[in-house]
Amino acid sequence: MSYPYKYYRYLNLPSIPKDIFINYNFDEYEKKVQGLINPGYVWTDSFNNDIDKWCKENVCADMYFAFQIIKTDISVHIDNQTKIKFLYILETGGDNVITEWYSEDKETVIDSVIIEPNKWCMIRVDSPHSVKNVENGKTRFSITGRIF
Helix, strand or coil, rough: CCCCCCEEEEEECCCCCCHHHHCCCCCCCCCCCCCCCCCEEEEEEEHHHHHHHHHHCCCCCCCEEEEECCCCCCEECCCCCCEEEEEEECCCCCCCCEEEEECCCCCCCCEEEEECCCCEEEECCCCCCCECCCCCCCCCEEEEECCC
16 A cells, blocks of 8 residues: 655644643744744744643654744745754644645645644655744644654
């Protein structure tokens, strides 16, 4: 049996329990990494103690888990020093937020997905990709961990 090549895969890992503390007041987060090309992107490990501990116990013991906060579309880019990431979308940022991957010309879409919330997903980030359709006034908020 062959499987089509995709730039993302869903995983059958446990859902984040409702009793884990997650701060949804995004103004309280320290912006540890803020996108230079994509200023609407923030990586932060503020308030991540509970989620990092739970993820280490239930997902992967030797990874570090933190948060992504995305308030605007993210233009085509390739992540630095990361090939594959875990994502667990807590807030989608809108009903039609699409992650797209592109050929090397950075114009031809070769794969796309509306990543479902509250499910673990692996995504390729060493290929050109973008995030589109983040609704004005909404936030795409996710747990993230670098796989490779």
